[in-house]
Amino acid sequence: MKKTWIPAFAGMTLAFCAIAKEVALDVGHYAAEPGVISASGVAEFEFNLALALEVKMELEKLQTKVRLIGERGDYALLHHRTRDARGAELFVSIHHDSVRERLLPQADRFAGFSLFISRLNPFPGKSLACASSIGARLKAGGFVPSRYHADPVLGEARPFADEANGVHYYDNLAVARRAAMASVLVEAGVIVNREEEQRMRDPQVRRRIAAAVAAGVRECLAKER
Numbered sequence: 001m002k003k004t005w006i007p008a009f010a011g012m013t014l015a016f017c018a019i020a021k022e023v024a025l026d027v028g029h030y031a032a033e034p035g036v037i038s039a040s041g042v043a044e045f046e047f048n049l050a051l052a053l054e055v056k057m058e059l060e061k062l063q064t065k066v067r068l069i070g071e072r073g074d075y076a077l078l079h080h081r082t083r084d085a086r087g088a089e090l091f092v093s094i095h096h097d098s099v100r101e102r103l104l105p106q107a108d109r110f111a112g113f114s115l116f117i118s119r120l121n122p123f124p125g126k127s128l129a130c131a132s133s134i135g136a137r138l139k140a141g142g143f144v145p146s147r148y149h150a151d152p153v154l155g156e157a158r159p160f161a162d163e164a165n166g167v168h169y170y171d172n173l174a175v176a177r178r179a180a181m182a183s184v185l186v187e188a189g190v191i192v193n194r195e196e197e198q199r200m201r202d203p204q205v206r207r208r209i210a211a212a213v214a215a216g217v218r219e220c221l222a223k224e225r
């Protein structure tokens with residue numbers, strides 16, 4: 001009896017812990033300042049909202065609670081986002097990427113996802129673990145890190161935190177620095193690139209990105225003791 005009871009009890013404990021985790025899922029930008037304008041003229045906020053709603057669905061499938069932040073497009077102050085995330089285990093901010101203004105005429109050269117964390121966050125190790133597992137899941141899903149943010153000429157010389165998985169340090173990033181919990185910013189793809197914008201608008205691609213982000217989040221939260 002004892003032999004069967006112990007593993008069953010251990011399983012229940014794990015399941016209970018999984019349900020108790022909550023993720024703050026932040027929709028980047030807001031109606032009055034909607035972020036990057038895509039190659040076809042659509043505001044980044046629309047892309048961020050569509051993807052965040054999909055990530056929420058995927059996380060809920062994995063028994064993870066989600067607190068959406070900024071989905072109504074009314075969060076003008078960045079610190080209200082991290083303030084309203086208090087109590088969550090992880091803050092994940094959803095964005096879509098651009099390139100430097102002078103490189104916009106060549107924007108079709110730039111594609112892929114990027115992940116950002118801050119060493120000034122109170123949980124830099126956990127932030128990195130979560131970003132790395134999100135990046136690994138995106139790669140396993142066939143997506144490629146963009147890499148250009150690390151380049152001093154093409155990007156902003158953001159150092160790699162985990163080069164293989166497309167994770168960069170961006171220490172002063174407000175939503176990563178100010179969050180009271182581990183925090184990751186996801187740039188899902190480069191929407192000033194015409195082809196990549198079309199991919200980002202494809203509901204099937206969006207679902208695959210969302211499933212990868214959710215699986216990465218779930219994986220890193222499950223690893224935690």
Ligand SMILES: [Zn+2]
Pocket residue numbers: 028029035036044095096
């Ligand atoms: Zn953005």
